[in-house]
Amino acid sequence: MILVSSCFAGLDVRYNGTNCLNDKISKLVEENKAITICPELLGGFSTPREPAEIIGGNGEDVLDGNAKVVDKSGKDVTQLYIKGAYSTLEQAIELNATLVVLKENSPSCGGSTIYNGEFTGKKIMGMGVTSALLKRNGLKVISEEQFADTLL
């Protein structure tokens, strides 16, 4: 089974109540070849919510206790991000996921780039918290750009 970020399937779960519809990924969900998942909702957030960014590092640093996730008002939401990451991992294992396609740039789902923690739109190299945890546990995680190049 393939696990994909819910926002790719047109579900309005992003922080601002929008989605990031991806036709190719959405088709997989319609054909029951993929299941949607939103780590932030699993962590306990609802939609809409304040945007959040990782401060002081990337998702791996958050997992190691060396960086935190903070929302735009300055509230520390690290534990919710970690909870969402572990819930996603549990579901991925339960579903025996062979591939996970996650949304680039998100503090949860980003696979190679995330925002830099200043809420200025600038990006840095690094994974989000959920991507980092899934990869640490041996799951194959790719972005929507990488998925576009697959033959699926």
Ligand code: SF4
């Ligand atoms: Fe999409 Fe991931 Fe953000 Fe949920 S946490 S809205 S699945 S990018």
